Amino acid sequence: MSPESSKDLLAYTPMLHARMFIETVKFRDHHFQPTRSGLATPAKRSTNGPPPDLYLDGHPKIDRPLFVQFCANSPDELLEAARYVEPFCDAVDLNLGCPQGIAKRGNYGAFLQEDWDLIYKLINKLHLNLDVPVTAKMRILESKEKTLEYAQMILSAGASVVTVHGRQRDQKGHKTGMADWSVLRYLRANLPPDTVIFANGNILRHGDIHQCLKETGADGVMSAEGNLYDPAIFAKPPDAGSDEREYWRGRDGRGGYRVDAVFRRYMDILYEYVLERPSPARKPLFLPSDPLAQEISVTSNGVAEDDCEPPAKKRKRDSKQLKPTSPNLLAMQPHLFHLLRPLVTKYHNVRDALGRSRPGDIAAFENVLQMVEAVVKEGILDYEADPAKYEESDLPDEKEQAANLDKEESSVATIKECKRPWWVCQPYVRPLLKEALAKGSLTMSKKDKRKLEEEKVLAKATTEQGGKSAREQLDEEDGMNQEEMPKEAMVAG
Ligand SMILES: Cc1cc2nc3c(=O)[nH]c(=O)nc-3n(C[C@H](O)[C@H](O)[C@H](O)COP(=O)(O)O)c2cc1C
Numbered sequence: 001m002s003p004e005s006s007k008d009l010l011a012y013t014p015m016l017h018a019r020m021f022i023e024t025v026k027f028r029d030h031h032f033q034p035t036r037s038g039l040a041t042p043a044k045r046s047t048n049g050p051p052p053d054l055y056l057d058g059h060p061k062i063d064r065p066l067f068v069q070f071c072a073n074s075p076d077e078l079l080e081a082a083r084y085v086e087p088f089c090d091a092v093d094l095n096l097g098c099p100q101g102i103a104k105r106g107n108y109g110a111f112l113q114e115d116w117d118l119i120y121k122l123i124n125k126l127h128l129n130l131d132v133p134v135t136a137k138m139r140i141l142e143s144k145e146k147t148l149e150y151a152q153m154i155l156s157a158g159a160s161v162v163t164v165h166g167r168q169r170d171q172k173g174h175k176t177g178m179a180d181w182s183v184l185r186y187l188r189a190n191l192p193p194d195t196v197i198f199a200n201g202n203i204l205r206h207g208d209i210h211q212c213l214k215e216t217g218a219d220g221v222m223s224a225e226g227n228l229y230d231p232a233i234f235a236k237p238p239d240a241g242s243d244e245r246e247y248w249r250g251r252d253g254r255g256g257y258r259v260d261a262v263f264r265r266y267m268d269i270l271y272e273y274v275l276e277r278p279s280p281a282r283k284p285l286f287l288p289s290d291p292l293a294q295e296i297s298v299t300s301n302g303v304a305e306d307d308c309e310p311p312a313k314k315r316k317r318d319s320k321q322l323k324p325t326s327p328n329l330l331a332m333q334p335h336l337f338h339l340l341r342p343l344v345t346k347y348h349n350v351r352d353a354l355g356r357s358r359p360g361d362i363a364a365f366e367n368v369l370q371m372v373e374a375v376v377k378e379g380i381l382d383y384e385a386d387p388a389k390y391e392e393s394d395l396p397d398e399k400e401q402a403a404n405l406d407k408e409e410s411s412v413a414t415i416k417e418c419k420r421p422w423w424v425c426q427p428y429v430r431p432l433l434k435e436a437l438a439k440g441s442l443t444m445s446k447k448d449k450r451k452l453e454e455e456k457v458l459a460k461a462t463t464e465q466g467g468k469s470a471r472e473q474l475d476e477e478d479g480m481n482q483e484e485m486p487k488e489a490m491v492a493g
Pocket residue numbers: 013014015069095097098137165200201202203222223224225226491492493
């Protein structure tokens with residue numbers, strides 16, 4: 001991204017458990033590293049300037065703007081946790097969206113949404129006591145009117161930004177479905193015009209960002225999964241015809257950033273900021289138009305199909321030198337599996353080499369990169385030889401499936417729209433519930449079937465009663481109302 005366009009970016013930390021954050025030094029050190037010496041005590045914003053040993057998180061030159069996100073159910077704990085991070089971020093965010101079982105058992109995230117009084121207190125405590133703004137991430141509720149009331153309460157407590165995930169709490173797992181942007185539009189129309197709203201959900205590709213802003217009237221979009229599969233999702237595609245090695249375009253004009261290019265950039269960022277040593281010299285990325293002598297040859301880089309282990313001595317030295325507890329190194333393998341999903345589905349040797357790459361073993365990851373560069377070259381050459389092969393649909397039965405399901409129930413059109421050759425970053429489009437059931441790729445467990453039936457009955461019975469919602473009754477039946485701390489204290493959601 002150009003320096004100008006990257007000014008539009010804002011990053012959130014993963015959700016941190018407030019109580020764990022204040023109680024466990026190790027947890028703080030492993031998950032938030034604004035200084036090399038760690039965070040022994042809350043560091044109030046100093047008038048004497050920033051601490052001398054600034055490190056990664058919230059670094060003014062490389063990691064701003066940054067919102068630090070917590071989950072909490074005690075205003076005092078939340079404030080104490082926020083005090084540690086406030087000198088290193090631009091806002092503290094409260095997660096009210098996590099729908100996972102662990103959040104239910106721990107009583108945080110979306111499971112606070114019945115307790116508006118507590119939510120108000122959590123947000124207001126930060127609003128009144130922190131030097132940085134407080135923001136919140138919420139899910140939509142059962143109706144647009146109720147969602148508006150909920151957002152109004154959050155804003156009245158002092159939230160400066162409200163991020164709205166356009167799905168309800170029970171839309172997770174196989175029930176995820178589509179986010180409802182119309183509720184966001186309704187919020188935009190009914191909240192004061194100066195309210196800052198970020199929209200979340202359904203952002204699969206770069207083009208969806210503009211579409212979402214247009215349809216919802218939101219001020220920004222948040223992307224999670226789309227950004228994992230395509231880390232270049234916020235980057236505008238280069239102009240057609242530009243000599244751009246990192247971006248591949250097919251003869252139909254459709255394209256995307258190349259996985260080998262993004263993989264390289266990822267490695268180089270890690271070298272610069274985490275490993276703090278120069279990255280290896282790299283040849284230019286392969287282009288079929290390159291003169292032959294300049295080409296990266298599959299054989300010249302020494303990567304054979306089954307030769308995926310670097311020399312044992314080098315591997316040992318590397319893993320000794322590095323700190324495999326660094327969150328940046330621990331995240332490498334899962335990040336790369338997301339980035340390379342379409343590629344490793346085809347090249348199992350790359351999948352296995354990545355699967356064997358341990359945190360901190362940079363030589364092993366470099367080796368995977370070389371393998372990726374080699375197969376991307378193969379793929380691009382194969383495309384040059386026979387582009388039609390890559391333009392044919394490989395979605396069997398799609399017409400049949402689409403005919404039986406309406407747009408909200410079928411992902412066929414979206415898959416077709418998003419599909420690129422496997423050397424290009426692209427979203428993973430999950431089949432929607434009915435589709436997966438129809439295809440037989442998903443079968444409902446007896447428990448799920450029972451729940452679905454129960455929900456239908458309960459929804460009917462409780463609509464007019466004004467009593468507990470179907471979801472609340474089911475939650476109680478589950479017997480999961482005991483508070484639980486997550487083992488790792490950091491849960492996606
Ligand atoms: C791997 C993963 C981790 C996530 N972690 C968080 C989190 O820490 N905090 C949060 O508010 N949401 C988290 N989410 C949820 C996303 O922020 C987002 O609400 C949801 O995935 C829908 O948006 P998307 O379609 O852009 O993925 C996570 C989602 C994924 C897939």
